[in-house]
Amino acid sequence: MTVRTRFAPSPTGDLHLGGAWTALASWVVARRDGGRCALRIEDLDPPRVVPGAEARIEEDLRWLGLDWDDAPVRQSDRGAHYESAIATLAAKGLVYPCDCSRAEIALVANAPHPGEEFVYPGTCRDRDPSRRMKRAPALRVRVPDEVVTYEDAIAGLVEQNLARDVGDFVLRRGDGVFAYQLAVVVDDVAAAITDVVRGADLIASTPRQIWLMRALEETPPRYAHVPLVVASDGARLEKRHAALAVRALRNEGVSPTRMLGSLAHGLGLAATDALATAEEIARGCAGRRIPWRRDPWPAPATW
Numbered sequence: 001m002t003v004r005t006r007f008a009p010s011p012t013g014d015l016h017l018g019g020a021w022t023a024l025a026s027w028v029v030a031r032r033d034g035g036r037c038a039l040r041i042e043d044l045d046p047p048r049v050v051p052g053a054e055a056r057i058e059e060d061l062r063w064l065g066l067d068w069d070d071a072p073v074r075q076s077d078r079g080a081h082y083e084s085a086i087a088t089l090a091a092k093g094l095v096y097p098c099d100c101s102r103a104e105i106a107l108v109a110n111a112p113h114p115g116e117e118f119v120y121p122g123t124c125r126d127r128d129p130s131r132r133m134k135r136a137p138a139l140r141v142r143v144p145d146e147v148v149t150y151e152d153a154i155a156g157l158v159e160q161n162l163a164r165d166v167g168d169f170v171l172r173r174g175d176g177v178f179a180y181q182l183a184v185v186v187d188d189v190a191a192a193i194t195d196v197v198r199g200a201d202l203i204a205s206t207p208r209q210i211w212l213m214r215a216l217e218e219t220p221p222r223y224a225h226v227p228l229v230v231a232s233d234g235a236r237l238e239k240r241h242a243a244l245a246v247r248a249l250r251n252e253g254v255s256p257t258r259m260l261g262s263l264a265h266g267l268g269l270a271a272t273d274a275l276a277t278a279e280e281i282a283r284g285c286a287g288r289r290i291p292w293r294r295d296p297w298p299a300p301a302t303w
Contacts, residue, residue, distance in 0.1 A: 003035030004194045007061075007068070008184070010042045011053035014245040015060040017263075017299050018199065018229040018237050024263050024278065025226050026197035027066045029290075031282040038191050039068040043076045044178055060246040064256050065278040073191070075183050082178040085186045086171055088216055089141055095171065097137035098124040120167035136174040141212070143168055148207035153224035154292045155200065160207035169208055185209050189218045200225040226267060227293055232301040244299055254303045266297040 005026040009019055030037045039058070043049050058072070089095050100123050108121050125142065143162040152158050160166065171182045188196065203225045210220045231241050242248060249259060257275040264281045265273035268291045276284075 001194060003030050003033050004038065004192055005030040005035065005197055006038040006040050006188070006191060006193050007066075008040040008042050008187075008198075009057050010048070011050060011057060012048045013050055013053055014247045015057045016237060016241070017244045017246065017249070019057075020060070020064060020066075020246050020259065021229050021263050021267065021297070022197065022199050022226055023061060023066050024064070024260065024281070025224070025267055025269070026195075027278060028264075028269055028282045028285055029195055029197050029224070031278075032285040032287075035194075036069045037067070038070065038193070039072040040187055040191070041072055041074045041076075042180070042183070043074055044180065044183055046076075046177075056247065060250070063250065064246070064260060073187065075178075075187065078183070078187065078190075079178065081186050081190065082172070082182055085182060085216060086139060089171070092215070094142045094215060095139055096125060096127075096142065096168075097129050097133065098140045098168075098170075099133040099135050099137040099174070100124060101135070118167075119165065120169065122168060125168060136176075138170045138174045139172045140168040141171050141215075143208070143211065146211070148211050150206065150210055150220070150223060152203065152206075153222065154227075154294060155203055155225050158203060158206065160204070162208060162211060165204075166208050181205060181208055181212065185212045185216070185218075188221060189213065189216070193221050195222045195224065197224045197226065200227050224292070227296045229266075230296045230298050232298050234296075234298060237299075249303065252303070258303060262300060262303070266293060268293045 007023040007026050009015065027037055041054050086095060105118055105120060143166060145163040147159055147161050149157065149159045169181055170179045172178050206223055213220045228236065230236055231244065237244060257277055260278055260281060261270065261276045262273045264270040264276060269281050269285055270276060
């Protein structure tokens with residue numbers, strides 16, 4: 001089976017070092033064995049899209065030597081596919097409207113840990129769907145009281161009880177915007193993705209995506225969640241760390257081989273941080289098990 005991976009940036013700004021980190025990891029997983037890479041632009045939420053960001057991201061990826069097969073796919077063009085998936089789930093009795101506001105949910109829901117999302121308490125699950133709605137409803141999917149388990153190539157065994165830890169999650173918001181959890185599943189299936197390589201901040205999303213794929217009668221891919229890139233002081237990258245955007249480092253004179261060599265060493269793709277092209281890194285990983293890094297990687301203070 002041909003390995004197929006994808007890199008899926010959101011065009012909300014310039015490509016930052018963390019994006020280049022996951023792009024390289026995903027690209028190497030495919031290219032080391034002659035596989036294929038896809039580029040997907042996750043532009044579902046129009047107010048967050050920055051004009052020109054998509055073109056700059058693609059230019060920075062090419063500058064790094066990270067190419068892709070076929071034309072980029074934009075989620076904003078794929079609404080009919082998401083609607084079709086919702087219809088399939090609705091035919092199984094798994095979809096219902098919910099007119100709860102965020103504030104109403106927060107009053108009665110519990111977040112498992114500080115900073116994590118609220119678990120939807122099922123307020124609208126058994127209400128009459130023909131009732132008069134207080135506002136344009138979201139569409140939620142009924143999840144079972146079931147533990148989803150998978151083996152992550154980096155994080156190891158991951159388990160999550162959907163009902164307890166997630167609750168009935170949104171498929172389409174009240175304003176008509178399709179949810180990430182639905183779109184990413186539909187798009188990965190359509191692109192025949194075999195291996196999803198992405199950031200560790202998405203580990204908690206994976207069990208619900210696996211369950212959703214199975215509900216759509218599809219086979220989930222393999223997953224590998226790479227650790228996050230943090231600033232040199234250990235803080236998570238934010239907009240204030242603009243100096244760690246790939247474009248900013250380019251403008252300072254950092255070469256693509258310097259950037260790639262450092263990222264590859266940090267990821268565990270290379271034994272040293274010596275200058276390297278993407279092709280050289282992929283060849284060095286061919287035929288061997290990658291000793292992935294498991295802890296957050298502090299970006300160099302100087303290059």
